[in-house]
Amino acid sequence: MSFEFYNGKDNEIVDELGTFFFAGMKTVQMTTANTLMFLAQNPDLKERLLNEIMPVMTEVKDNILENLTYSKVQDFDFLIRCFNESLRIEPPVPVSSNQCFSEDVTINGFTFRAGDAFWVCMGAI
Numbered sequence: 001m002s003f004e005f006y007n008g009k010d011n012e013i014v015d016e017l018g019t020f021f022f023a024g025m026k027t028v029q030m031t032t033a034n035t036l037m038f039l040a041q042n043p044d045l046k047e048r049l050l051n052e053i054m055p056v057m058t059e060v061k062d063n064i065l066e067n068l069t070y071s072k073v074q075d076f077d078f079l080i081r082c083f084n085e086s087l088r089i090e091p092p093v094p095v096s097s098n099q100c101f102s103e104d105v106t107i108n109g110f111t112f113r114a115g116d117a118f119w120v121c122m123g124a125i
């Protein structure tokens with residue numbers, strides 16, 4: 001990794017790291033906590049999820065870090081759908097920051113003019 005881009009400005013590297021820590025930590029923590037709460041409120045879905053993950057978890061339990069591979073987790077279809085639904089119901093980042101298009105764009109009959117600032121409100125979707 002090259003740090004030349006930052007031209008020796010340590011404070012800018014620290015600033016980027018701060019963004020990564022905050023953007024990466026609270027989002028994942030909140031999504032996980034919300035997903036667990038929704039599962040606790042829906043025991044039938046919790047049961048369905050346990051049926052999906054427990055056979056694999058039992059198989060890897062002696063060395064989870066090594067045996068629970070990325071591809072195994074990707075096969076947890078219902079778990080992924082639970083997380084996605086949790087993100088839909090309660091997005092940890094409910095609104096985007098400033099966005100704009102560099103040219104006029106019409107989406108579903110709604111026109112954004114080049115340069116107009118807009119926000120996407122995930123919480124309202």
Ligand code: HEM
Pocket residue numbers: 019020023024025027028031087092093095096097098
């Ligand atoms: C459930 C997990 C996450 C969600 C829902 C999420 C959501 C978002 C959203 C909506 C934005 C765009 C905000 C904007 O409009 O400016 C964003 C930006 C960002 N996210 Fe995440 N994020 C998640 C996890 C992570 C993780 C794990 C990392 C890093 C390890 C991360 C790093 C970042 C960074 C660096 C940006 C800013 C990108 C930029 O400068 O444009 N996020 N995230």
